[in-house]
Amino acid sequence: MRNLCTRTTSRRAVGVLAAGLLCTTGLAAPALAAPATAPAAPAVADGLALTPPMGFNNWNSTHCRPEFNESMVKGIADLFVEKGLKDAGYQYVNLDDCWALPTRDADGKLVPDPARFPDGIKAVADYVHARGLKLGIYTSAGTRTCDVAGFPGALGHEYSDARQFADWGVDYLKYDNCNNQGVDAKLRYTTMRDALRATGRPIVYSICEWGENEPWKWAPGVGQLWRTTGDISDNWGSMLSLLKKNLPLAPYAGPGHWNDPDMLEVGNGGMTDTEYRSHFSMWSVMAAPLLIGSDLRKASAATLEILHNKEVIAVDQDPLGKQGTVLSSEGGRWVVAKEMRDGSRAVALFNETGSARRMSTTATAVGLPEASAYTLRDLWQHQSYNTAGTISAMVPAHGTVLVRVSTDQHWAQHPPAVELGLDGSPLVARGGAASFTSTATDLGRTPARQVSVSLSGPAGWTVRAASASTVGALGTGSSLNTSWKVTVPQGTATGSYELTPSVLYRSPTGTPAQSRVPVTVTVVVPPPAGVSYLSDLPWVSAANGYGPVERDTSNGENGAGDGHPITIGGVTYPKGLGAHAPSDISYYTGGACSKLTADVGVDDEKGDKGTVAFEVWADGTKVASTGVLTNAMPARPLTADITGARVIRLVVTDGGDGIDSDHADWADAKLSC
Known part of the structure; x- marks a missing residue:
């Protein structure tokens, strides 16, 4: 994080001083304004946000660009109605930073930017309310807001600003954390709570202090939701x-007091649809606020399908208000279960890893009582099955299977659940053949009949069954294993492709059922003989804390190509990889390489911030590491023996103090093969 008095376009880089410190300009902390008569002690139970708030916030898609204006906000409200989002439960249309002029008026009041909001905020609120929706607004618990321009913050103006918000008809306040002058966090946020309640208007209060002062321990009764994290970025590493x-904060959530891991990125383009479904599934099983962060004017059909999924939304909005708890997480395979008011359990099988994985639990393990059979509802496939008690699936890389399991007495009306998996290496050599084995297993209490398994691949690939792919019936726990030979054409480009095993079967009453599980495989070629720069070679996968991994530049935290020359300790490098912790970059080396070398360190562009540690892994074994490095250190030479390794991974961790400013460079990184 940067010094409070520094302005930056990256909101997450705008820091907050520790309690008791003052800004380096020497400004004294302003006094906290209070009304002439202090309000009565507020009731803890105010009836607000009894389920997690759902709606929209413009920041992730527009930031402070001119397109954020009155017309856009009204258009979002119209789209909520036209696209059925209102009917799905979304109700808040929230403005983020940059809605105001940079200075207050002569009376100390906030002034909406007349270029962006020519009719004022009240007119926008009236427009939103007329559509049966609610309006949210933004400010900061500091002297200025978080944007580079630094709009007026509410510190010292809490009661006046709250009164303006109420008079405008605001229904929701996001209260950020920049430029807070070291005033105690609980005091800053409690003062605004009292100011909001003094208006007499019910305003949902979102505490956005990034989890720095553990608000889950003191914010219930202060706000209805509190950020537990820094800002989200539109990439897998940030979301993860x-x-x-x-996830560990489940005990602190409940009706009217929610953990908030930040807004949704679904549809912004930095992740795949599989990853966005995981994002939406896991936010829902965590009972997190669902605030759409993408531009709905440009939303694809796939984006709207995710955001519209009422069965998943029902998990998030369950009135019992329980956040899902982690049952297991071994090897990046997460099982998270959420108790529902009707006694059922929502269960997320979440695969953090880069390859498809079989994941399993049981009905009793997620908290259901012993029963002869259960009903299992797949919330993305919108299909119901019966199960003898096992909850299991082959989960795609970065994917989530989300089900709802109950002791419904009508379980026999549904076909048996048949788990389908595909085993084999996810890396396939171009021009070669690979072997896979599909497995179809009856998990139900009833038999699966007329079972037929198939496997499809990309156009031009040859897929052939090498053993039986049909069987007359499968009983509970029985499996059909089929061997497959897949040949990849010589001219196939490197990259990711899908193999899709499918199973067709019938229930005992003749009801047809099917299951399909796309499995990602990657076509690879070994690196050339000699010495090669890693930035010139294709990687198998790359996960990053903020923004994408960059080739031959530092990490810019947002879109591809926004980095700068790699510079460590005053030395500039023309070649290398620019990452941001946590980061994991894998390369296929095919057993043909012997050594990896690089100069590693924190990029100079982060000033005196950033602590990271570098690691190299070869076929699952750590072969080199640096320990914690800081921005004050020069580049550290790193050499790793990777002799015979098929896959290597370049890993960056955060050094133990969070990931802000952790720009990590693999400068001059080379492979010897």
């Missing part, structure tokens, strides 16, 4: 990092 921070 926030998810892991929020």
Whole structure:
């Protein structure tokens, strides 16, 4: 994080001083304004946000660009109605930073930017309310907001600003954390709570202090939701990092007080649809607020299908208000279960890894009582099955299977659940043949009949069954194993492709059922003989804390190509990889390489911030590491013996103090093969 008095376009890089410190400009902390008569002690139970708030926030898609304006906000409200999002439960249309002028008026009041909001905020609120929706607004618990321009914050103006918000008809306040002048966090946020309640208007209060002062321990009764993390970025690494921070906080969530791991990125383009379904599934099983962060004016059919999934939304909005708890997480295979008001359990099988994995639990393990059979509802496939008690699936890389399991007495009306999996190496050599084995297993209490398994691949690939692919019936726990030979054409480009095993079968009453599980395989070629720069070679996968991994530049935290020359300790490198912790980059070496070398360190562009550690793994074994490095250190030479390894991984961890400013460079990184 940067010093409070520094302005930056990256909101997550705008820091907050530790309690008791003052900004380096020497400004004293402003006094906290209070009304003439202090309000009565507020009731803890105010009836607000009894389920996690659902709606929209513009920041992730527009930031402070001119397109964020009155017309856009009204258009989002219209789309909520036209696209059925209102009917699905979304109700808040929230403005983020940059809605105000940079200075207050002569009376100390906030002034909406007349270029962006020519009719003012009240007119926008009236427009939103007329459509049966609610309006949210943003400010910061500091002297200025978080954007580079630094709009007026509410510190010292809490009661006046709250009164303006109420008079405008605001229904939701996001209260950020920048430029807070070191004022105690609980005091900052409690003062605004009291100011909001003094208006007499019910306003949902979102505490956005990034989890720095453990708000889950003191914010119930202060706000209805509190950020548990830093800002989300539209990439897998960022989403995964926030998810892991929020999952352990389940005991602190409940009706009217929610853990908030930040907004949704679904549809912004930085992740695959599989990853976005995981994002939406896991936010829902965590009972997190569902605030759409993509531009709905440009939303694809796939994006709207994810955001519209009422069965998944019902998990998030369950009135019991339980956040899902982690039952297991071994090897990146997460099982998270959420108790529902009707006694059922929502169960997420979440695969963090880069390859398809079989994941399994049981009905009793997720908290259901012993029963002869259960009903299992797949919330993405919208199909119901019966199970003898096993909850199991082959989960795609970065994917999530989300089910709802109950002791429904009508379980026999549904076909048996048949688990389908595909075993084999996810790396396939171009021009070669690979072997796979599909497995169809009856998990149900009833038999599966007329079972037929098939496997399809990309156009031009040859897929042939090498053993039986049909069977007359499968009883509970029985499996059909089929061997397959897959040949990849010589001219196939490197990259990811899908193999899709499918199973067709019938229930004992003749009801047809099917299951299909796309499995990602990667076509690879070994690196050339001699010495090659890693930035010139294709990687198998790359996960990053903020933004994509960059080739031959530092990490810019947002879109591809926004980095700068790699510079460590004053030395500039023309070649290398720019990452941001946590980061994991894998390469196929095919057993043909012997050595990896690089100069590693924190990029100079982060000033005096950033602590990271570098590791190299070869076929699952750590073969080199640096320990913690800081920005004050020069580049550290790193050499790893990778002799005979088929796959190597370049890993960056955060050094133990969070990931802000952790720009990690693999400068001059080379392979010897």
